[in-house]
Amino acid sequence: MRWNRLFTLVFTLSFLSCNPVKSNDAFLFTLINGLTTTTSANSFTIGPSSKINVTSASVVLTYGTSQTFGIALGVVPTSNVTINLAFDTSKLSIDGNVTTPLTAHLTFTPANYNTPQTITLASLATTPTTSNLNISSSSLDTNFNSVSGSISIRHRVMFYTGSSFLFREDEAIASLTPYGTFPYNSCSVNPSLPSGLSLHPTTCVISGTPTDSQSSSSYTVTATDGTNTDTETISIRIDTTVYKVFVTASTYNGNLQGAAANGPAGADAKCNADANKPSTGNFKAMLTTSGGARRACDGTANCTNAAENIDWVFQFGRNYIRSSDSAFLFTPNSAGILPASGTEFTTSPYTMSHAFDSGTLKTYWTALSTSPTAQWRVASAAATYNCSNWTSSAATAPASDGGRVGNSNATNYTAFRNGASGVSCASLNHLVCVEY
Incomplete structure (x- = not known):
């Protein structure tokens, strides 16, 4: 299982000029995680002897x-700009x-200069360390020629499956086992964990039964082998209104009804018989x-009125967690949803x-709409979009007209509905199961 932490980086490269600073004296290279536009004040300092200042x-x-x-x-440049990348391989x-180096790895034109182009970074380090990503530009536009800057990278090798955890008071937690690639043998935490929880001194496993409710607090776990040291900071909250969510171990075609009264009732029975179901609930x-x-919603997209709900799984005021590790998921609004615009929760x-x-990508049946005017409503333009209310396993032609699904590794609306099309009702997909 892997866990991805999201980071947004901005660094500003400023070109030295003896004249008053003009708009084209500052060049903003923006690294944008998930291609979400970053808002940053375009402030910079021109030093007396430095050509480029980097933050x-x-x-x-x-x-x-x-x-x-x-x-x-x-x-906007006056000529094409190529981006060169240098790094420790x-x-x-x-x-x-x-x-x-990767020379001319990206090319920007005056027409696409502000359209983000993607790069994918992957750490190869197996011990805690740092490195630098050096970025430079080349262009016939002298303002962009030989502009360069460096970004510091920290390489983590010890981590948990989440960053914020919510535990139910007076209930034993699912132990938090870290993943690491160096042989650490000594662990400590600061400050001390909440009452009832403990950190194993050599494995860094967190376990126990929390006894008192508390608001979210941060804890830094340090692991060392005597030579290398890595740290992981997590937040822990303890409450009583905690409800678990899991993705089934088994997969099913679009006929979920079985011997039940309808498709959802049959799917519920499958949830409660699944190997991943917690021992209680x-x-x-x-x-x-x-x-x-x-x-969830009927008359409107992103509804706020619980009266639109029929037997909906999420409820206002409840805190939902991932059952495998108690990672906090969300607390929904008054209609049991997370209002979305496009793919983002807003x-x-x-x-x-x-x-x-937190594991490999899985898809699961949902039948939720992706239309901007119908989010959280059922995708119902064709009966096959919900596999005839989850009673049909007939192969869908084309497959894209089949049941709508969500993605298990997403933290935006894609977690509830992935993409503009569906998958065949004969295909096998998981279910997301919610405690009630």
């Missing part, structure tokens, strides 16, 4: 995972390349129908902190 936030990469970023120019790969499947058996605090599953 940057550090990147943190985790061994065994990759992160995709975007690079864009902040002002023993510690970092870029777009799968372990050859440095009853669960419902997170999916919708056009027949009125289960839905209304704080109704956002998603972690994905439904």
